[in-house]
Amino acid sequence: MTLIDEERLVAPQDDYPTRLRDAEHTMPRRDPVIWSDWSPDAPISRAEADHYDQKGYLIRNDLFTPEEVETLIAASTRIRNNAAGIRPEDLVTEPGTDEVRTLFRLDDHSPVFSRLARDARLADTARFLLGDEVYLHQSRLNYKPGFTGKEFYWHSDFETWHAKDGLPRMRAVSASVLLTDNSALNGPLMLIPGSHRQFIACQGETPDDNHETSLKKQQTGVPSTDMLERLVAEAGLDAATGPAGTVIFFECNTLHASNGNVTPFPRSNAFFVYNAVSNAAQAPFAASKPRPDFLSNRTATEPLAVHHDRVRMD
Amino acid sequence: MTLIDEERLVAPQDDYPTRLRDAEHTMPRRDPVIWSDWSPDAPISRAEADHYDQKGYLIRNDLFTPEEVETLIAASTRIRNNAAGIRPEDLVTEPGTDEVRTLFRLDDHSPVFSRLARDARLADTARFLLGDEVYLHQSRLNYKPGFTGKEFYWHSDFETWHAKDGLPRMRAVSASVLLTDNSALNGPLMLIPGSHRQFIACQGETPDDNHETSLKKQQTGVPSTDMLERLVAEAGLDAATGPAGTVIFFECNTLHASNGNVTPFPRSNAFFVYNAVSNAAQAPFAASKPRPDFLSNRTATEPLAVHHDRVRMD
Numbered sequence: 256m257t258l259i260d261e262e263r264l265v266a267p268q269d270d271y272p273t274r275l276r277d278a279e280h281t282m283p284r285r286d287p288v289i290w291s292d293w294s295p296d297a298p299i300s301r302a303e304a305d306h307y308d309q310k311g312y313l314i315r316n317d318l319f320t321p322e323e324v325e326t327l328i329a330a331s332t333r334i335r336n337n338a339a340g341i342r343p344e345d346l347v348t349e350p351g352t353d354e355v356r357t358l359f360r361l362d363d364h365s366p367v368f369s370r371l372a373r374d375a376r377l378a379d380t381a382r383f384l385l386g387d388e389v390y391l392h393q394s395r396l397n398y399k400p401g402f403t404g405k406e407f408y409w410h411s412d413f414e415t416w417h418a419k420d421g422l423p424r425m426r427a428v429s430a431s432v433l434l435t436d437n438s439a440l441n442g443p444l445m446l447i448p449g450s451h452r453q454f455i456a457c458q459g460e461t462p463d464d465n466h467e468t469s470l471k472k473q474q475t476g477v478p479s480t481d482m483l484e485r486l487v488a489e490a491g492l493d494a495a496t497g498p499a500g501t502v503i504f505f506e507c508n509t510l511h512a513s514n515g516n517v518t519p520f521p522r523s524n525a526f527f528v529y530n531a532v533s534n535a536a537q538a539p540f541a542a543s544k545p546r547p548d549f550l551s552n553r554t555a556t557e558p559l560a561v562h563h564d565r566v567r568m569d
Numbered sequence: 570m571t572l573i574d575e576e577r578l579v580a581p582q583d584d585y586p587t588r589l590r591d592a593e594h595t596m597p598r599r600d601p602v603i604w605s606d607w608s609p610d611a612p613i614s615r616a617e618a619d620h621y622d623q624k625g626y627l628i629r630n631d632l633f634t635p636e637e638v639e640t641l642i643a644a645s646t647r648i649r650n651n652a653a654g655i656r657p658e659d660l661v662t663e664p665g666t667d668e669v670r671t672l673f674r675l676d677d678h679s680p681v682f683s684r685l686a687r688d689a690r691l692a693d694t695a696r697f698l699l700g701d702e703v704y705l706h707q708s709r710l711n712y713k714p715g716f717t718g719k720e721f722y723w724h725s726d727f728e729t730w731h732a733k734d735g736l737p738r739m740r741a742v743s744a745s746v747l748l749t750d751n752s753a754l755n756g757p758l759m760l761i762p763g764s765h766r767q768f769i770a771c772q773g774e775t776p777d778d779n780h781e782t783s784l785k786k787q788q789t790g791v792p793s794t795d796m797l798e799r800l801v802a803e804a805g806l807d808a809a810t811g812p813a814g815t816v817i818f819f820e821c822n823t824l825h826a827s828n829g830n831v832t833p834f835p836r837s838n839a840f841f842v843y844n845a846v847s848n849a850a851q852a853p854f855a856a857s858k859p860r861p862d863f864l865s866n867r868t869a870t871e872p873l874a875v876h877h878d879r880v881r882m883d
Binding site for chain 1: 715716720721722723752753754756759794797798801802806808826827828829830831832833834
């Protein structure tokens with residue numbers, strides 16, 4: 256009793272301090288990458304587990320049947336055509352129109368995608384990787400049009416989720432289910448392999464650096480260009496491409512980015528962040544208050560019930 | 570005599586009217602793609618000529634030796650390190666710094682690149698493709714940094730050169746000499762194969778189109794998204810990638826674009842626009858006055874003297 260009470264009185268330990276005032280620095284990862292021991296009944300092969308462990312991501316293009324992929328695409332189209340009925344706080348629309356760019360809490364708005372989030376092919380992989388029951392920390396439908404798709408700069412999701420949302424450990428994994436074909440030319444997810452093995456504690460404030468050129472300007476909460484250059488020089492740069500239906504699992508601390516897209520080919524995906532139930536959000540480690548629930552689920556944190564049937568339209 | 574005098578009195582015929590008030594439309598190309606008959610002593614093979622004729626571009630990665638490529642890279646680095654001495658009107662620098670982004674009239678500022686512009690491997694290919702002596706309509710060194718490289722939207726160079734600079738015919742070709750490796754991920758030149766075979770007369774003014782979403786907004790002097798979608802659906806999209814030293818020849822009317830680039834890998838190239846001497850700039854066809862000389866050379870239009878020796882540092 257005494258011990259428990261004392262634990263409640265002290266602030267949770269911060270194993271990954273970030274948004275530092277002085278300077279960026281790195282520290283070794285203090286968590287396993289895969290929280291289960293592999294065995295032949297694991298949902299991924301030993302080679303796939305080794306790849307995820309070493310590279311920080313895993314691409315599967317054999318999980319869904321063509322009919323299932325068609326069902327998912329049809330469901331996403333239906334959502335975008337019926338945006339008017341969706342609660343505005345979950346929607347990001349194209350300025351001046353009701354064209355959907357992002358729909359948050361996707362599993363809340365669509366029976367098909369709710370089922371997909373609980374599909375064994377995704378959720379059991381997440382349960383294996385995280386060695387725990389899982390819940391959705393965030394889910395969303397992304398729709399990036401052709402011609403005007405914007406870039407997304409390099410970052411570790413964990414750095415944000417730890418700093419702003421209060422996830423204590425590196426014990427979360429994202430699954431991006433591609434709903435359009437993604438080539439190297441239409442702004443695919445790019446990842447720095449192996450970058451998940453260290454934590455980059457980011458400089459929190461833009462320094463008063465007149466000696467630096469604007470090219471090299473430090474952005475808040477992202478690695479420096481020097482750091483990125485070094486990591487990519489060492490490990491290279493991978494692009495997660497594939498046809499619609501491809502699933503990209505990537506570890507929460509893997510550095511990733513995507514280029515803008517002037518091709519006519521849009522990019523769309525359903526995006527699920529699985530967090531271990533034992534890693535539920537605490538108070539933010541580097542923010543005064545947590546982000547809203549649609550970005551950082553703090554309410555519906557019961558373990559997902561895994562579905563083993565095929566994806567189908569209701 | 571009478572005929573000649575009469576010709577001088579009438580405005581030059583405009584075979585490619587563009588920047589139209591009402592609507593975009595297309596017309597067939599009214600010029601050959603290759604202005605010479607191929608023969609075994611041509612500077613490119615028959616297969617290469619056929620490729621250029623059909624696709625509107627040609628990629629050569631066998632033209633320069635590694636030592637020559639090193640010489641060109643060293644020369645470009647020297648230019649960027651000595652930007653202070655260059656006349657400001659030819660320089661585009663990074664805002665707030667003297668970091669060079671673009672140096673125009675490249676052949677005027679560098680003996681190495683002046684020689685390169687006259688190198689038989691470039692200039693003789695241009696002379697063959699254009700069936701005439703050639704001069705440089707424009708030349709520049711492009712340096713796009715990693716992390717912050719911006720996209721360039723779809724356009725036909727000829728549409729601009731005709732409308733704004735007064736080039737009457739489709740009788741020009743660009744040669745881009747890569748000075749960095751270019752992959753599909755760091756914003757390579759993308760081309761719509763076969764797009765050079767028709768002229769897209771662009772709508773000149775942004776229409777008052779409240780019915781259109783901003784996603785689809787018509788930009789001035791560029792093809793519509795509907796047009797681009799149709800062309801790419803028919804012919805696909807090619808990316809001109811290759812190691813430093815690769816040369817991309819592309820026909821003046823081939824639609825091209827490039828994505829932005831958040832990778833650490835910069836993109837640099839030396840860019841030469843060869844125009845047939847018989848196609849020299851007239852009064853602009855859709856502008857009140859021509860662009861300045863560094864963009865649209867109207868003074869140094871004598872035929873280039875072709876060099877046959879290797880590229881070397883002076």
